[in-house]
Amino acid sequence: MSTSIVSPPRARQLPRPPRQLPLVLLTVGLALSLLPTSALAGTITGKVQYKGRPIKPEAVVYIDSLNKHFPPPSKPVVIDQVKMKFVPHVTPIVVGTTVRFLNSDSVQHNVFTPSKVADKFNLGTWPSGQSKNYTFKRPGEVVLLCKVHPEMEAYVVVLTNPFFSTTTRDGSFTITAVPPGTYTLKVWHEKRKPATQTVTVPASGNVQVNFNLRR
Numbered sequence: 409m410s411t412s413i414v415s416p417p418r419a420r421q422l423p424r425p426p427r428q429l430p431l432v433l434l435t436v437g438l439a440l441s442l443l444p445t446s447a448l449a450g451t452i453t454g455k456v457q458y459k460g461r462p463i464k465p466e467a468v469v470y471i472d473s474l475n476k477h478f479p480p481p482s483k484p485v486v487i488d489q490v491k492m493k494f495v496p497h498v499t500p501i502v503v504g505t506t507v508r509f510l511n512s513d514s515v516q517h518n519v520f521t522p523s524k525v526a527d528k529f530n531l532g533t534w535p536s537g538q539s540k541n542y543t544f545k546r547p548g549e550v551v552l553l554c555k556v557h558p559e560m561e562a563y564v565v566v567l568t569n570p571f572f573s574t575t576t577r578d579g580s581f582t583i584t585a586v587p588p589g590t591y592t593l594k595v596w597h598e599k600r601k602p603a604t605q606t607v608t609v610p611a612s613g614n615v616q617v618n619f620n621l622r623r
Contacts, residue, residue: 450609452583454617455575456595462579463597463621468500468565469581470572472592472604478569480504484541487552487562489517494552494562498598500572501564506543511536518555525566526550549596565596595619 456463480502488495488510501507511517513536520530525548531540533556544550544566554560565572573581588611595603600621607617 448611449585449587450612451614452581452586452593452607452609452617453614454581454619455579456581456597456619456621457579458600458621460620462577463575463600465598466496466498467575467579467581467595467597467600467621468498468567468572469575469583469593469595469619470500470565470567471569471583471586472594473568474571474591476569478502480506484508486510487564488512489519489554489560492557492560494560496562496574498563498565498574500574501544501566502570503547503566503568504543504545505566506541507564508539508541510539516556517560520553520555521550522553523548523550526564530555563598593617595621597621 452469454469456467456469458464484506485499485501486508487499490512492513499507509519509531511534516533516535518531518533519540519542520528522528525546526542526544529542531542534540544564547566547568550564550566552560552562552564571583571586573583575581586609588609590606590608593605593607601623603619603621605617605619607615609615
């Protein structure tokens, strides 16, 4: 008669505690910290009106000083002189930006300004097809004039950061890639009083701000 040996039952193995959780959290946190600034940024949109109608000519909507240095673009911003007009009529730029003034008309043009923030420069007079440059070193409003054609006028708005927009024909504006936070949003217009609002920009998505300018 054979005797079978019965093995004792195996002890049930309990699941191991999730030891990797702190490491996972650390990895996720590191990944978020390495995201580009544009990945954690919102957009400001809205309209600028005067007496219930789109503001004309264009206005500049911008975030006030951020106490941070922003480098100017490496290439010049172009303002042309076409059909006896400065094009565009309003040009917002960052401090330190170089503007190239073209002459696409068949006549001679001159560019000068009485504005102190631009050292009252006078670039002289030059013929069709040529250009001259000027670098704007201080923030403020700069009016552009032409000694040859006194009816010509335009504006350069020199700002301290790149978070700005020029309104379109229907008064709309869009400022993109804004870091999350609370800011002072301002409006500049050549004929109307400036306006100011506080805006809180989310880490992603859109926030809307509208302005109705006064005299």
